[in-house]
Amino acid sequence: MDSITTQVFQQLINGLSLGSIYALIALGYTMVYGIVKLINFAHGDVMMVGAYSGWFAITVLHLSFLPALLFSMISCALLGVLIERIAYKPLRNASRIAALITAIGVSLFLEYGGMLVVTAQVRTYPPVFPDTKFIVGGVYFKYGDIVMLITAVVLMALLHFTVQYTKVGKAMRAVSFDKEAALLMGINTNNIISFTFAIGSALAAAAGVLMGVYFNTIDPLMGIIPGLKAFVAAVLGGIGIIPGAMVGGLMLGLVESIVSGLGASTWRDAVAFLILILVLIIKPSGLFGKNVREKV
């Protein structure tokens, strides 16, 4: 293959790896928004906590990758439920802006509380995968890239299955559609909302561990930028729509790689947020969104 084609394929691989992380985080955003109409700004920081619990599981408890991933997902699911019960539930019937500000508060609490507990020092993730490289036609990818993509795809497939084909998933969709009616039909909406937070946070934790493994550094403020980017991804795909978040995340990763690949690496964050602005102007409901008329 000539060098331009090689470069293009290499950038595709780079973009997909990055995009699958964004997609995992975006899923949590979108699920929570879909069910309680709250933009959970603390979501990126839950991912940070996930990265630290994964680090703890690997270095202190000496677990291997999969058990560490599970450990981190379970602890963050609990954290997500805890946050929802303490911070958001009392405000469920308050104005939306009150809940939004609370979410920002929770986000800052996790960031700077985390700094207090684990110090601001950057920590390194131990290598969990062999350093094997694969070269196909001049395109390089490593063992970790493949595991990352597979993990992301498997988790997304599991989520899709849960939401579409299980009883809980059906209840989730019902609550998202009309909370009061769901309540009247005998669905325990509180439990369903908690369950949604648990799943969303577990996915964020998985993204955190993958990020730790991929970039091998973690710090208490690592969740801010990926959190915002994932928010952009969720809006891009249509917030509240699960396949939209997946596609939005992957697209954003690809766009960033392409922008950097064209030599404008310092512009890639600007481009990400420019996309957000354009989507909000042209198609506010996102790529997969339908225009629903507000009932008056």
Added chain:
Amino acid sequence: MRKSKVLLGVAVIMLGLLSGCSSAGTPKDSEEIKIGGDLELSGGVATYGQSVLNSINLAFEDQNKKGGVLGKQLKLITADNKSEAGESTSAITKLITQDKVVAVLGAVTSSNTKAAVPVSADQKIPLITPTATNSEVTINKDGSLNKWVFRSCFLDPFQGKVAANFVSDTLKLKKAAIFIDQKDDYSKGLAAEFKKVMESVGGTITDTENYVGGDKDFKSTLTRIKASNPEVVFVPGYYNEVGLIIKQARELGMIVPFVGGDGWDSAKLPELAGAANLNNTYFVNHMWAEDPATKPFADAYKAKYNADPDALAALGYDAAQMLIAAIKTSGSTDPEKLRLALENTKDFQGVTGVITVDPKTHNPVKSAVIIKLVDGKKTLLTHVNP
């Protein structure tokens, strides 16, 4: 009630004045020489300040054991500038006006040192910074000399020049790519000088790319750099990003050498990059701990603090020793005589090399070392003289 409070206040002020008078006349003062330390003991770069403080203490304790200087004991009085420029100004003001120090050591960063410079000039007290590498520390913007400021480290442009000469003369490579931290003056300064020198010796720059400090994903930009086919990549950044850059570059199959500056010097670098990935990488540094001139200091430091000294510690030690030597040669603690002695420092044998102060710029003329990383360990490659 109110009246008694006022009276109490007056009494407290009077007491303060009285005690102020009496302490100025205690006999103890004549037996010690007070030196100030305007240092980053808390805040963002607290670890830097701590390294310098450790080595100043080491230098002073050694000297005091030998009987001090001019028969007097050296006493370090520190003031924490909290890693902030504004605090640095008040710290040095306090040291000079309240503690009556004869000279000040510090600050660590260029911006905090710059904030202390006007105070030392007003009060006519010598200031020696161990580590401020910005060229405007000793020379004002209008080109005039800051008479009272000295330093024990070399400047940013010198590092860029050393790196470029090393690439073209030792590695014998001509095609270089540059990867700059766009947010950082240090990185940009090194890169500009590197480019200038490379081009003047007939080399070419295949690609210049930017990143922003704090970035984590460099693969897309590295893919682009790789496509420009450089023989060597110059990354004048700090270890946090450099570690990730080298790791990701090796993962993309880039096997060319990477070269950088003293921002690489950290025990964290091998952890971040992976020790094996650091093979075939080189950086310019102030010292190498195993050097014959450096080893006694490194051993003493390790024995006292149970840690390897970094370049900051070595430079702090040299700043303290330069001051001690100046007090010895001038035979006094008079600020003007100290200033003259510092200005005429010649062939001073420091732990970071032989230092001669240029009276016109107050910048030291000294050598740099090139460190080669082998399996994550620092080994000396060569000394480079200016």
